Amino acid sequence: MNFYAVMAIYKFEMARTRRTLVQSIVAPVISTSLYFIVFGAAIGSRITEVGGVSYGAFIVPGLIMLNLLMHSISNASFGIYFPKFIGTVYEVLSAPVSTVEVVLGYVGAAATKSIILGLIILATATLFIPLRIEHPLIMLLFIFLTSITFSLLGFILGIWADNFEKLSVVPSLIITPLVFLGGSFYSTDMLPPFWQSVTLFNPVLYLVSGLRWSFYEISEVNVLVSLVCITGFMLLCFSVVLYMFRTGYKLRT
Amino acid sequence: MNAVSEPILSIQNLNKTFADGFQALKNINLEIQKGEIIALLGPNGAGKTTLISTICGIVQATSGKVTVAGYDITRDYRKTRSIIGLVPQELTTESFETVWNTLVFSRGLFGKKANSAHIEKVLKALSLWDKKDNMLMTLSGGMKRRVLIAKALSHEPAVLFLDEPTAGVDVSLRKDMWKIVQELKGDGVTIILTTHYIEEAEEIADRVGVINAGEIILVEDKTELMSKLGKKQVSLDLCDPLATIPQSLAGYSLELSENKDQLTYTFDSSGDRTGITSLLDDLKAADIYFRDLNTTQSSLEDIFVNLVEESS
Numbered sequence: 001m002n003f004y005a006v007m008a009i010y011k012f013e014m015a016r017t018r019r020t021l022v023q024s025i026v027a028p029v030i031s032t033s034l035y036f037i038v039f040g041a042a043i044g045s046r047i048t049e050v051g052g053v054s055y056g057a058f059i060v061p062g063l064i065m066l067n068l069l070m071h072s073i074s075n076a077s078f079g080i081y082f083p084k085f086i087g088t089v090y091e092v093l094s095a096p097v098s099t100v101e102v103v104l105g106y107v108g109a110a111a112t113k114s115i116i117l118g119l120i121i122l123a124t125a126t127l128f129i130p131l132r133i134e135h136p137l138i139m140l141l142f143i144f145l146t147s148i149t150f151s152l153l154g155f156i157l158g159i160w161a162d163n164f165e166k167l168s169v170v171p172s173l174i175i176t177p178l179v180f181l182g183g184s185f186y187s188t189d190m191l192p193p194f195w196q197s198v199t200l201f202n203p204v205l206y207l208v209s210g211l212r213w214s215f216y217e218i219s220e221v222n223v224l225v226s227l228v229c230i231t232g233f234m235l236l237c238f239s240v241v242l243y244m245f246r247t248g249y250k251l252r253t
Numbered sequence: 254m255n256a257v258s259e260p261i262l263s264i265q266n267l268n269k270t271f272a273d274g275f276q277a278l279k280n281i282n283l284e285i286q287k288g289e290i291i292a293l294l295g296p297n298g299a300g301k302t303t304l305i306s307t308i309c310g311i312v313q314a315t316s317g318k319v320t321v322a323g324y325d326i327t328r329d330y331r332k333t334r335s336i337i338g339l340v341p342q343e344l345t346t347e348s349f350e351t352v353w354n355t356l357v358f359s360r361g362l363f364g365k366k367a368n369s370a371h372i373e374k375v376l377k378a379l380s381l382w383d384k385k386d387n388m389l390m391t392l393s394g395g396m397k398r399r400v401l402i403a404k405a406l407s408h409e410p411a412v413l414f415l416d417e418p419t420a421g422v423d424v425s426l427r428k429d430m431w432k433i434v435q436e437l438k439g440d441g442v443t444i445i446l447t448t449h450y451i452e453e454a455e456e457i458a459d460r461v462g463v464i465n466a467g468e469i470i471l472v473e474d475k476t477e478l479m480s481k482l483g484k485k486q487v488s489l490d491l492c493d494p495l496a497t498i499p500q501s502l503a504g505y506s507l508e509l510s511e512n513k514d515q516l517t518y519t520f521d522s523s524g525d526r527t528g529i530t531s532l533l534d535d536l537k538a539a540d541i542y543f544r545d546l547n548t549t550q551s552s553l554e555d556i557f558v559n560l561v562e563e564s565s
Contacts, residue, residue: 004360004365004367005361005363005364008357008359008361011358012358015350015354083347086345086348087341087343088346088347090345091339091362091404092362094309094310094334094337096331096333096363096364097364098331252310252311
């Protein structure tokens, strides 16, 4: 294991976050606060409770998940895409590092940032509404697995993308709709039966549901199903990354 | 593991064909000994960068074998890549990093423990010490070029690839670079450089390789190459223009200039007899007088141009 290389990449990526603190941390916190004000206060005043939980508290897991997904993908995709774009990726490609070490560096840093952000969002939420967390370790497990998995997905996206437009396509055109339609801000019980069935095909539903269970023990699907889904997707993403490095897909000519 | 005589870099039957069918490298064979400086000359698109990129692991070879210090570049990539330093052709640097941090990053990436003393030594050797806290985006092109060299040296490589290291830098900086290369050679570093500047190869290389259309046309000791293929010429500025070269001088390979007032005689300087004395005698006998005389020797550039033209 080239431990020094893993740490070099990890520190380099974390240093980028420090340089862009406003964009990385402050902006998501402000936007999350706006969600609480708009959804929690304005809409929440009309929807008193969902599944025995106040509406403001109900949306907290969804907001955390929204931030985890978006920022995991954007951090990891930018982390590998930018060196490709400016040409500095030659150094990583010519270094004595394995795929696992590269992934540990880039994905590890992206996931760390997302986990920190998720916890900051959680802390921000407590400023607006009283929260209870029934299963804090399960909550941390979901945050950890989601951050790793979607950082892997972002890493794949960063390797695949050959322009900035492609880089933003997946977060804005796929992930955002899935999050909004995946029960982040409502319970699927509120939907007509047909749309309840359709929502079951949305993978984000399983993540939000699992995380929400760790808070309030209420879920749309069984928490074990959620854990199996996220673990399975993580393994799939890792396999794709291994394949990309083994074949040199869009990295080595 | 290595016998003393074993080359530090060995390339055998190396081929590279890109996905679009373009064959960039055609059966390349080359051996480079430890501590030598070899310059690879070739026109644009000849395959110089592809060759370097393949050895460094950036480009995947289609077939063939490359070993560095006896280690296979594919099977033992950790060993080979930790031995190699690469200075790319393009000025690719992270804009917002400082000079110091980018070297620390490179050293770590290549599996070396942090060593501030070594980084300081490299920065001082490349006249970058006073810029160590500067962000890379604030540096000039020449300084960025130095930073790229410093990054490549940060992990103490035994083999250094310099892909057009002086492209776009001024004469003074170019000469500084040559000095740095000579100092690295003194430290036992093997250097493979590609260049368009023939004078660069002439100045610093021990051996010269000429590559064209993906093939190595020749690899030769620089001095031997120049004496073997180099021509010497005597030019005579005539007092009176000549209509044609007289029959009595037909035995010499003479050329008459377009305005008929200069004769040029090409000869082999390494031969026992150059023929100059008899030419001068025969000129006098033919009542041809000259005002001035000068001799020139073909440069590596002339040799290179001739070789590429012949191979095309």
